[in-house]
Amino acid sequence: MRFYLMAAAMGALAACQPAVPDSAAGVGDPGRGVGFDSYAQSVPAAPSVSSQTLDGAAAPAPAPAATGGFDPDLVAASLAEDERAAAANSGREVVNASPSNPAPAPVSNPGISDENDFDAVASRQTIASDKARIAQNAAQYEVVQPTALPARDGSGGPNVVEYALQTKHARGTKVYTRLGFGGQSKMARNCAKYPNDDDAQIDFLASGGPSRDRMGLDPDGDGFACNWDPSPFRRAAQN
Structure with a gap:
């Protein structure tokens, strides 16, 4: 009797368990999943979203799918935000370079050619007027033919350039004898009368120099009055 009761209980339990699907049913059939009648049954369906929530409030709209383009409103809003940020940083209004926002026209300046x-030249010149202007400029050309150098007649007084090239000693080298006292102070007073050392040297040579120094312009006897320097003329002749 006890055996029969246990067998009846086990049969009742077996009847309550769900049937196990045949896993081999989907093998070789691409439309059927393992343990399912079809592949669609193996993928859970996405839950449907109602336009109304449980409490009656509107549900958020789904995000638009990407299409590869751009939203003009979003671009304009982004540019406006960039302009506000730049203006806040620099304190100056941002100028965007675009065909709809051309650069300001330059102010006319009569001092600039x-x-x-x-366009400016074409508005006031033509091919004919340009040709006439070229001809006018060509007519004003003047060709100067070279001429021979003028000969020196010896009446122009001493020539400091010729004297500098004839001498070879350095400035300060005593070549001529000088007599008298207070030579440097006398030279300072007398040299102050000349606007430059070249005029002093010319006057010195015209008054008997370099062998004689009547005006006290060459107390060291080097043949150069008032510290006149022949070096620049010598270097120019070498070049």
Whole structure:
């Protein structure tokens, strides 16, 4: 009797368990999943979203799918935000370079030539007028033929350039004898009368120099009055 009761209980339990699907049913059939009648049954369906929530409030709209383009409103809003940020940083209004926002026209300045501006030149010149202007400029050319150098007649007084090239000693080298006292102070007073050392040297040579120094312009006897320096003329002749 006890055996029969246990067998009846086990049969009742077996009847309550669900049937196990045949896993081999989907093998070789691409439309059927393992343990399912079809592949669609193996993928859970996405839950449907109602336009109304449980409490009656509107549900958020789904995000639009990407299409590869751009939203003009979003671009304009982004540019406006960039302009506000730049203006806040620099304190100046941002100027965007675009065909709809051309650069300001330059202010006319009469002091600046517009010869390189094709439109400006074309507005006031023509091919004929340009040809006439070239001919006018060519007519004003003057060719100067070279002439012979003028000969020196010896009446122009001493020539400091010729004297500098004839001498070879350095300035300060005693070549001529000088007599008298207070030579440096006398030279300072007398040299102050000349505007430059070249005029003093010319006057010195015209008054008997370099062998004689009547005006006290060459107390060291080097033949150069008032510290006149022949070096620049010598270097020019060497070049």
